[in-house]
Amino acid sequence: MLRPNLRQSIVIGIAVFVFAFGCIALLSLSNLDRLQQEVFLVERTDDLRNLILEIRREEKNYFLYHDRVMFSLNRTNIEKADAILGDLAAEIDQAGGREHGETLKQGLALYRALLDRFEADAEIIKEDGPRAKAIREAGQGLLEHSRAIAEFERESILGINRRLRTTLLIAMGVGAMVVLVLVYFVSKSILSPLRQVQEATRRIARGTFAPFPVSNAHDEIQQVYVALNSMVEELQKRQAQLVQAQKLSSIGTLASGIAHQLNNPLNNISTSAQILAEETVGQNEFADKMMNNIAQETLRARDIVKGLLEFSRHKDFAPAPYPIASVLEGAVRLVSSQTGPRIAINLDVPDHLTMLVDRQRLQEAFINLILNAIQAIGPEGGVIDIKAARDEEFEVITIADTGEGMSPETLQRVFDPFFSTKEVGQGTGLGLYIVYGIIEKHQGAIHVESTPGKGTTFSIRLPLMKEDQA
Numbered sequence: 276m277l278r279p280n281l282r283q284s285i286v287i288g289i290a291v292f293v294f295a296f297g298c299i300a301l302l303s304l305s306n307l308d309r310l311q312q313e314v315f316l317v318e319r320t321d322d323l324r325n326l327i328l329e330i331r332r333e334e335k336n337y338f339l340y341h342d343r344v345m346f347s348l349n350r351t352n353i354e355k356a357d358a359i360l361g362d363l364a365a366e367i368d369q370a371g372g373r374e375h376g377e378t379l380k381q382g383l384a385l386y387r388a389l390l391d392r393f394e395a396d397a398e399i400i401k402e403d404g405p406r407a408k409a410i411r412e413a414g415q416g417l418l419e420h421s422r423a424i425a426e427f428e429r430e431s432i433l434g435i436n437r438r439l440r441t442t443l444l445i446a447m448g449v450g451a452m453v454v455l456v457l458v459y460f461v462s463k464s465i466l467s468p469l470r471q472v473q474e475a476t477r478r479i480a481r482g483t484f485a486p487f488p489v490s491n492a493h494d495e496i497q498q499v500y501v502a503l504n505s506m507v508e509e510l511q512k513r514q515a516q517l518v519q520a521q522k523l524s525s526i527g528t529l530a531s532g533i534a535h536q537l538n539n540p541l542n543n544i545s546t547s548a549q550i551l552a553e554e555t556v557g558q559n560e561f562a563d564k565m566m567n568n569i570a571q572e573t574l575r576a577r578d579i580v581k582g583l584l585e586f587s588r589h590k591d592f593a594p595a596p597y598p599i600a601s602v603l604e605g606a607v608r609l610v611s612s613q614t615g616p617r618i619a620i621n622l623d624v625p626d627h628l629t630m631l632v633d634r635q636r637l638q639e640a641f642i643n644l645i646l647n648a649i650q651a652i653g654p655e656g657g658v659i660d661i662k663a664a665r666d667e668e669f670e671v672i673t674i675a676d677t678g679e680g681m682s683p684e685t686l687q688r689v690f691d692p693f694f695s696t697k698e699v700g701q702g703t704g705l706g707l708y709i710v711y712g713i714i715e716k717h718q719g720a721i722h723v724e725s726t727p728g729k730g731t732t733f734s735i736r737l738p739l740m741k742e743d744q745a
Contacts, residue, residue, distance in 0.1 A: 284464065292453050299446045303439060310435045316366050317428045319359055324421040326356040330386070331414045338407065346394040353387050356417075363424075375427070379420040386413045472499060479507065537576075545573040592716060596740065597634045599672065600624040603661060606641035613649050617656035620645070624663040630670060631740045632717060640713040643706040644674045644733050651678025651731060668739055669719075675732040681725040689723055 330352045337345040360380055389410045486504045489497050552566040600622070607620055614620060648659045657677035664671050681689065688694045692708040714721045718738055725731040 284460065288457065288460065295449050295453070296446065299442060299449065303442050303446075306435050306439050306442065310432065310439070312366075313428060313432045313435060316363060317425065317432065319363055320421070320425040320428050323356055323359045323363070324418075324425055326352050326359070327414075327417045327421045330356070331418060334410065334414055343394070346390055349390055350387065353383055353390075357383050366428075375420045375423045379417060379424065382413060382417045382420060386410070386417060389413060468499075472503065475503060479503075479510070541573055541577050545570060545577070548573060592633050592636065594631045594633050594717070596629050597632055597637075598626060599628045599630055599632070599663060599670070600626050602632065602634055602638050603641055603672075606638050606645060607661075609638075610642055610645050610649065613646065617654070618649060618652055618659060619657075620659045620661065622661045624661065624672070628663055628670065629740065630737055632737070633713075636713045637717065640710040640735075641674075643710050647706060648674060648676035648678060648731070651676055651680075653679065657730075665739075666736070669736040670739055672735045672737065673732055674735075675730060677730045680727040680729050680731055681723075682727055686723065686725055690721075 330349050333345040333349050333352070336342060357380070360376065360383070364376060389406070393406070393410070486507055489500050489504070548566055548569040552563065552570070555562055555566070557563070603622060603624055607622060645659065645661075652659075659677075660673070660675045662673050662675075664673075685696060690707050690711045694708075711721055714735055714737070720736045722734045722736075723731065724734070
């Protein structure tokens with residue numbers, strides 16, 4: 276069973292929180308609504324009680340002043356009280372005061388009947404007579420039952436008030452529990468993993484590349500661990516590539532020193548061959564031919580050494596007019612040892628094509644591109660075509676090979692630093708990144724097209740020289 280991730284846990288927590296407090300809010304709203312109804316009922320029961328008090332007051336006035344107007348006034352008050360009692364019958368039953376309600380209704384009927392009899396009797400009723408006692412007892416019963424009904428309603432209000440307090444206490448308890456659960460959840464599920472991530476990043480900064488244990492890749496924090504593990508793996512690869520680049524840099528420095536030391540022996544060989552050729556010229560045709568070969572190969576070796584020295588020497592970016600064909604020929608000459616008989620390099624660039632470039636850096640870019648083409652062709656052999664063509668205000672130089680090509684995924688990252696499809700130790704992943712920077716420095720652009728199994732073509736667009744620059 277999959278555990279919910281961080282986002283799902285937060286959504287579930289919010290849903291439970293909203294549901295719990297929604298239920299409490301609905302319960303409180305129901306109690307408040309009931310309280311409002313009870314307040315209204317208390318007002319009505321107070322009206323009922325006031326009417327009964329008014330009936331008793333008129334009753335006393337009659338016995339004091341023998342005013343027969345009391346009969347009509349009390350009959351009206353009894354009708355009002357009866358109407359109010361009818362409106363409150365359902366609420367009185369619900370509050371548990373049904374008995375008092377029924378008794379009060381019967382008492383009103385009895386009081387009305389006694390009034391009718393008093394009104395029909397023309398004689399003045401004595402205050403201490405049996406009929407006066409009967410009507411007083413009936414009136415006292417009405418008052419007591421109305422008071423009981425009012426007490427029932429007040430008790431109902433107090434009960435609702437107690438329920439509201441209980442609901443408030445429950446809400447406070449639930450809120451405190453939710454806060455505690457939230458603090459525990461945030462501490463365990465968010466803060467603790469973030470502290471681990473912080474500690475891990477410090478370890479990475481110190482150079483300790485230790486991967487995180489991933490228990491549940493479905494969780495966001497665990498996904499951060501996965502991303503950090505990928506970063507650690509990439510850092511390890513790039514560290515190895517940087518070490519390899521440092522080694523190559525050291526080899527380049529060593530090669531520069533060796534090339535510088537080779538200049539003196541080559542000069543001596545060339546001078547000795549020239550002197551010997553002058554002394555033996557015409558004596559032996561085969562010897563003359565060998566001497567000529569020695570002189571030519573010595574010059575060729577000297578050009579290679581010169582190219583190595585220029586390539587390894589660091590200089591500031593200094594563009595100047597140079598024939599592009601000469602730059603390309605120098606690059607081809609430096610990589611000629613890598614081609615052998617299996618790879619043919621076809622150079623089709625006009626000799627008169629002169630552009631404003633930094634010769635050393637542009638030659639470095641061409642060398643990297645040609646070496647990539649040689650490595651892409653592999654042991655089966657192939658062809659590298661280098662051409663130049665004009666496109667409006669740019670000169671487009673293309674280097675195309677018949678190698679294995681690149682996949683679309685590789686094509687998207689081909690100029691990224693430290694990206695390499697070779698095994699660790701076989702390449703630094705910086706070659707094409709350096710090429711991209713050099714072309715950009717020349718205010719140009721480089722574009723690559725490749726089809727798996729059919730080869731790759733790099734197109735370099737360099738701006739033409741303006742008249743004032745020429």
